[in-house]
Amino acid sequence: MSQIVVFAEAAQLLTLDGGPITARGGAAQGELGLIERGSAVVRDGFFSWVGPHAALDLRALAAEPGASLEVHECRGKVVMPGLIDSHTHLVWGGDRKDELEARLGGADYEQIFAAGGGILSSVRQTRARDEDQLHAEAIRRALRMRRCGTTTFEIKSGYGLDLETELRQLRVARRLRDADGLRVVATCLAAHALPAERRGPGGRESYLHELCASILPAIAAERLAEFADVFCDRGAFSEHESRTILRRAQELGFRLRVHANELGPTGGARLAAELRAASADHLLHIDDDDRRALRGAGVVATLLPGTSLVLKKPYADGRALIDAGVPVAVATDCNPGSCAIESLALVLALACHGNRLSPAEAICAVTHNAAASLGLAHRVGRLAPGLAADLLLLATDDYRDLVYHAGSPLIAAVFQGGERVA
Numbered sequence: 001m002s003q004i005v006v007f008a009e010a011a012q013l014l015t016l017d018g019g020p021i022t023a024r025g026g027a028a029q030g031e032l033g034l035i036e037r038g039s040a041v042v043r044d045g046f047f048s049w050v051g052p053h054a055a056l057d058l059r060a061l062a063a064e065p066g067a068s069l070e071v072h073e074c075r076g077k078v079v080m081p082g083l084i085d086s087h088t089h090l091v092w093g094g095d096r097k098d099e100l101e102a103r104l105g106g107a108d109y110e111q112i113f114a115a116g117g118g119i120l121s122s123v124r125q126t127r128a129r130d131e132d133q134l135h136a137e138a139i140r141r142a143l144r145m146r147r148c149g150t151t152t153f154e155i156k157s158g159y160g161l162d163l164e165t166e167l168r169q170l171r172v173a174r175r176l177r178d179a180d181g182l183r184v185v186a187t188c189l190a191a192h193a194l195p196a197e198r199r200g201p202g203g204r205e206s207y208l209h210e211l212c213a214s215i216l217p218a219i220a221a222e223r224l225a226e227f228a229d230v231f232c233d234r235g236a237f238s239e240h241e242s243r244t245i246l247r248r249a250q251e252l253g254f255r256l257r258v259h260a261n262e263l264g265p266t267g268g269a270r271l272a273a274e275l276r277a278a279s280a281d282h283l284l285h286i287d288d289d290d291r292r293a294l295r296g297a298g299v300v301a302t303l304l305p306g307t308s309l310v311l312k313k314p315y316a317d318g319r320a321l322i323d324a325g326v327p328v329a330v331a332t333d334c335n336p337g338s339c340a341i342e343s344l345a346l347v348l349a350l351a352c353h354g355n356r357l358s359p360a361e362a363i364c365a366v367t368h369n370a371a372a373s374l375g376l377a378h379r380v381g382r383l384a385p386g387l388a389a390d391l392l393l394l395a396t397d398d399y400r401d402l403v404y405h406a407g408s409p410l411i412a413a414v415f416q417g418g419e420r421v422a
């Protein structure tokens, strides 16, 4: 029996459809494919029809033999794609609330990091937890994120920094996908930082060797991650080291993402372009040449304004990126230290205030462009026939309220595959 669900007569149906299926920069990023008084029909979890309500024959659907029909009246509401969080570090142990408080009192992230806090504190807490404990903490976060509208999650490892714990983190990500039914794309970020026990003589070389010769191959063999990522920045890995790691990852079949140019102009953006990475993330310190390189290589620029807010750093210039034709995605960077904000809807508003995106561009940044950066544009991120019916009902008739009334409870319902999940 086929299951038909209709979302009927939305004041605004944001389809994001009609433009290119690749990630969109320039003027195309601001085109939402908005249909006023629009409806969408879902069959067995996938959109089968999207268009103006006046063109929908509800009686014919009701009369279909062997089909069950459920109709959601969406008058006065916005219907839009579920949010896609294309950069999170969702699986970690413990918390760093003390560190947050210290930073609010004036301490600097790089000072905290140098003193063994920061990432290394999360590494200690993550290594100390078994898979069940890590899973219990991660699922709580994921469900809160879903209540805030997220229906697809990219999840990075990177708080293990040894083979065993990196595998454990990625197995938790897989469990969130397979047992909990979340849409998850996993990324190996074993090149997040140099682990504390490798900070003596020869340690750096030996960790790089272990990464390339043992950690990445083991993760590839278990197919635990689709992407590999490197923190190419001051205090983490140099451009040269990052190139070595990313090339090795590419040989093993991973697609690439890069933490680039967050703390300084460290060459990460250019490296992402050179290696044709799917995404270069952060990008606080880039210039016209970097933007040209990203555009030329088809790299999605993923901006993380929540991290700028929490760390009191400048915001990446999203306006300049879009105007240069670079497609921009926006994500939470949800992680235990520099930004534990879980609401991508809130971060969407920050992208307007901080990165200078328009509300329409920011919506494309957390739907279609985020999907494209994860290689999922054919599956999620738009309301279009054939795509999974992941969508949000907003308790407003104007999508711009997501920015205007940032932080208000506007997300009235979250659907995944046509089923209400929050």
Ligand SMILES: [Zn+2]
Pocket (backbone or CB within 6 Å): 087, 089, 259, 333, 335
């Ligand atoms: Zn990150």
